[in-house]
Amino acid sequence: MQVFYDRDSFSRYIDSQKENSKTIGFAPTMGALHAGHISLYELARKENDIVVSSIFVNPTQFNNPQDLEKYPRTVENDIEKLKNSNFVDAVYIPGTEDMYPDGMNRKHYDFGGIENEMEGAARPGHFDGVGTVVEELFRQVKPDNAYFGEKDFQQLKIIERLVEVLNLNIKIHGVKIHREESGLAMSSRNMRLSREEKKASAMIYKTLRTVDDWFRVISIPEIKKRVEDIFRRDDMELEYFLIADEDTLKETDIFSADKNYRAFIVVNVGDVRLIDNMHLK
Template sequence: MLIFNNKALLRAALSQYEKKGQSIGLVPTMGALHQGHLSLMQQSVNENTITVVSIFVNPTQFNNQEDLDKYPRTLETDVEKIKTVSDAIIVFAPSVDEMYEGNTSSHPFDFDGLEHQMEGAFRPGHFDGVGTIVKKLFDIVQPTNAYFGEKDFQQLQIIRKLVEKNNMGIHIVGCPISREQNGLAMSSRNGRLSATEKEEAAFIYQTLQHTKQRFASQTISEIKEYVQEAFNAHPEFKTEYFEIAQEDTLEPAVIKDNKKYRAFIAVFLGNVRLIDNISLN
């Protein structure tokens, strides 16, 4: 397995595939890999000549220094997990200086309003950081296809907008959410939950499933009231937001019409922030 820390050397290696007209898949990650990440890698391996997996904890997308400090960094373990998918995957694990060249700051982006909803409202500057690092990775790897999980659905839509507005010609592939047996969406943050908390966290997805069932017959305001009451009955959770939004614009829905909708939620369980979402129609 090839592991690169230097972007120029990675670019040189990938140019050999480009010269032959072969496809390059990219799976951007921040490490602390789980089965959800591995499923993205497997899809990329199936659909491309070569796959690059980036492992980089991006400081500019954290608006909470403690969260950044606590984010798990497990490169050796991650590499072993990647090998279970394929030995032919290229790993790109750069330092902060390699990616930011001494200027660790994000660039401002206009994502046509997608960045102001939900995560953007509660995490100021987060999507500027996401856009900055993903654009850097796209410029370095120049992938044919790039793979992102739908757990971060807002991020997925923003990356699609990034590609569209910069005419990058990269196919963005959204992949289904991988879940634990109890329904909890797989996340690197889950490693910070106790065994008891992991079981309690199943309530998040259960509530989203009930939301989907109610969507056919109840109004949006009735559904929001149901969710609020459900979490009020479980004081171990602190709800940050629950929103029903249009999938394309991410704007909050007021009344239902002939559009695709998705329910989004962010909650704290202890001091761990968890997000999830579900398609409603």
């Protein structure tokens, strides 16, 4: 596996692969890699000639400076995990100047309104920051296929819209959520949880499974009330829970048989913000 730390050498590598008509599979990350990330590369390995990873903690998608400061940075360990996986051919670890050659400015995109729902409502400008760095990575990596986990389902929909808006010839693949044995969605933030907090956090997935049982049997307002009651406890704070149309991401209080719905939840455990979601049958 080759490791690239600057744009010029990485661009030469990509150009050589393209000249040889190699298909490229790509999954960008912010590091602190876990089995969920590796599952993206495992799928990419099956569908592409070359698999590329990137590690870059993107400043413009953080609204809280403390959250950016606390984000785990484990680059050497990440490189070892990628090597040991045997799925990745190259990893790109750019500097800020490689991603933002014209200064640390977010572009503005029209994502059709989905950027204002859920995470967008709580974190203004967040998805412009995501779009800015992903667009730059796409233009440098030149992938044929790109892979994103469904844990960040809204981000996945944003990336799909980004490709449409920019008319990029890239196929976006959503990959199912990778979970720990307890059901807790794997996340780089999980390493900041204490053993007790991690054990308590299993309630998030358990609640989503219960919601899936309740859906279409109990009204959505009643489901929301029950979920709020579940999280009336000292060790976890429910930031939001809602059920939304999977296409528009707009919250709904009623369901229609011809639409697909997904439950979204955000819970703060100590000072760690955990997100999860589930498609509702």
